[in-house]
Amino acid sequence: MKSRRAAWVTGTLATCFVASAQAGPMVWASMGEESYRLLRRAGAQLEQVEPYAVAVQAPTADGRAGTRNESVYLMQVDEEALPRLSHEVHEQLNRCGGFMLHSSRAEGRKVVAQFRDAAARQAHQPAGVSYAIDDQTEVNALLPQLQESNIRSTIVKLSTDYKNRYYTTSGGIGSSNDLLTTWKQLAAGRDDVTVKQFSHPNWPQKSVILTIKGTTNPGKIVVIGGHLDSTIGWTNENSIAPGADDDASGVATLQEVMRVLLSSNYKPRRTLQFMAYAAEEVGLKGSQEIASDYQSKGKKVIGVMNLDMTNYKGSASDITVMTDYTNAAQNKFVKDLVAYYQPSLKVSEDRCGYACSDHASWTNRGYVASMPAEALFDDSNPYIHTPNDTISKSGNNANHALKFAKLALSFAVELGSDGPAPQQAGK
Numbered sequence: 374m375k376s377r378r379a380a381w382v383t384g385t386l387a388t389c390f391v392a393s394a395q396a397g398p399m400v401w402a403s404m405g406e407e408s409y410r411l412l413r414r415a416g417a418q419l420e421q422v423e424p425y426a427v428a429v430q431a432p433t434a435d436g437r438a439g440t441r442n443e444s445v446y447l448m449q450v451d452e453e454a455l456p457r458l459s460h461e462v463h464e465q466l467n468r469c470g471g472f473m474l475h476s477s478r479a480e481g482r483k484v485v486a487q488f489r490d491a492a493a494r495q496a497h498q499p500a501g502v503s504y505a506i507d508d509q510t511e512v513n514a515l516l517p518q519l520q521e522s523n524i525r526s527t528i529v530k531l532s533t534d535y536k537n538r539y540y541t542t543s544g545g546i547g548s549s550n551d552l553l554t555t556w557k558q559l560a561a562g563r564d565d566v567t568v569k570q571f572s573h574p575n576w577p578q579k580s581v582i583l584t585i586k587g588t589t590n591p592g593k594i595v596v597i598g599g600h601l602d603s604t605i606g607w608t609n610e611n612s613i614a615p616g617a618d619d620d621a622s623g624v625a626t627l628q629e630v631m632r633v634l635l636s637s638n639y640k641p642r643r644t645l646q647f648m649a650y651a652a653e654e655v656g657l658k659g660s661q662e663i664a665s666d667y668q669s670k671g672k673k674v675i676g677v678m679n680l681d682m683t684n685y686k687g688s689a690s691d692i693t694v695m696t697d698y699t700n701a702a703q704n705k706f707v708k709d710l711v712a713y714y715q716p717s718l719k720v721s722e723d724r725c726g727y728a729c730s731d732h733a734s735w736t737n738r739g740y741v742a743s744m745p746a747e748a749l750f751d752d753s754n755p756y757i758h759t760p761n762d763t764i765s766k767s768g769n770n771a772n773h774a775l776k777f778a779k780l781a782l783s784f785a786v787e788l789g790s791d792g793p794a795p796q797q798a799g800k
């Protein structure tokens with residue numbers, strides 16, 4: 374298979390991009406060097422281009438950690454060019470994407486600047502956070518309660534109850550409302566748990582957030598998220614975009630973690646938040662709005678795990694930790710968790726090569742994020758963004774996703790249990 378890796382945006386546009394004959398409205402976007410050159414070559418309308426240098430973590434030729442400069446371009450681009458670009462590439466089971474959309478030049482500059490800061494900080498462990506594995510009793514009691522059959526039935530439900538879960542369609546809206554109902558049922562009877570939709574002003578699909586309030590350290594938040602929306606590129610009301618792996622699998626995985634934590638009456642010291650993001654497939658829009666809201670409110674998210682595609686075992690490796698747009702210190706913790714709680718699994722590292730999913734939205738706002746992925750990037754599910762992204766491509770089971778549920782649960786409890794001990798009753 375052709376390599377799909379790239380910088381801010383993949384580098385295969387030349388073979389697929391057709392400049393739109395009809396110019397649409399100009400929108401603010403940022404992207405990497407290669408895509409910028411290819412967009413220009415293809416004659417797309419670009420205005421007010423601003424280049425920036427970003428130092429990114431990248432292995433040196435001999436495989437050691439190092440940094441290298443990449444160019445990022447902020448510009449106004451013909452809106453028609455962007456989905457077109459993605460669509461043409463997806464037709465070849467390849468991908469573009471990786472561009473980020475911005476509401477204004479000011480917002481674009483801010484995101485690029487924050488990305489540069491975040492890139493510089495990304496190896497650093499956040500202050501006051503311990504990655505010690507010291508909650509074995511709780512974790513080991515909870516792990517066996519995670520059920521493959523529950524993950525499987527959630528994947529089937531999300532991928533068959535709607536034609537698609539695109540951010541503007543009735544399926545996109547309905548899947549968010551139905552998820553809200555399901556999550557509220559899981560939270561019933563717990564007054565320390567809230568379930569809310571996060572509304573986005575510019576499109577109708579809402580993100581869904583379940584919060585378990587921390588007992589003694591509630592101001593520190595641990596986030597586990599995955600995206601709810603699905604796409605086949607040019608998606609409309611009637612498009613068939615089951616998105617079973619991308620990303621019903623991630624939402625089903627985190628929902629099973631949430632079910633076990635709630636049904637076992639687990640009470641975290643830090644606050645735990647589970648998120649199903651809207652509008653990932655159209656430029657990480659939903660998670661960008663949430664991360665920017667959290668940043669502007671000064672919310673102290675101490676760690677984020679993004680689950681985007683967990684149920685297609687394309688590589689010999691069981692869990693692949695993506696090293697770009699993520700935090701190296703937390704990534705090591707994630708690998709340690711797998712080694713400790715699932716010692717038979719094989720773990721690898723790889724890069725998407727661009728801002729491939731919602732972890733990048735958090736990283737770009739200065740938060741610490743990780744992205745454990747189902748396979749090496751080039752081995753990941755080839756059916757995504759097509760009507761064939763169904764659970765049958767994963768053998769009609771959720772065995773692979775269950776490994777990610779175990780990882781996410783151990784992450785939630787090991788990070789969520791840190792803080793002052795609760796007062797004993799009667800003391």
Ligand code: BES
Nearest residue numbers: 468469470471654655656657681729753
């Ligand atoms: N799930 C994919 C990202 C992905 C693909 C992760 C392969 C790991 C392996 C995600 O939903 C997606 O499609 N992202 C877009 C980019 C985004 C900024 C619109 C893509 O990869 O084209």
Ligand code: ZN
Nearest residue numbers: 619654757758
């Ligand atoms: Zn996708």
